[in-house]
Amino acid sequence: MNLKESEKICPICGKDNNCQHGQDNCWCNSVKVPKHVLDLVPEDKKGKACICKTCIEKYQ
Numbered sequence: 001m002n003l004k005e006s007e008k009i010c011p012i013c014g015k016d017n018n019c020q021h022g023q024d025n026c027w028c029n030s031v032k033v034p035k036h037v038l039d040l041v042p043e044d045k046k047g048k049a050c051i052c053k054t055c056i057e058k059y060q
């Protein structure tokens with residue numbers, strides 16, 4: 001299964017989010033994203049694209 005281009009882009013910073021969704025081990029499966037970080041994601045991108053590690057660390 002291939003990701004759509006938009007799903008590989010972090011919705012907050014617009015850079016590659018390194019998501020491995022559709023493969024066995026996406027790092028985002030084991031990371032809990034704080035709610036205030038999720039709130040930064042535009043409504044239409046919520047639940048579609050992963051936030052990148054850098055943003056999670058930056059806004060934590």
Ligand SMILES: [Zn+2]
Pocket residue numbers: 010011012013014015051052053054055056
């Ligand atoms: Zn980001």
Ligand SMILES: [Zn+2]
Pocket residue numbers: 019020021026027028029050
């Ligand atoms: Zn992911």
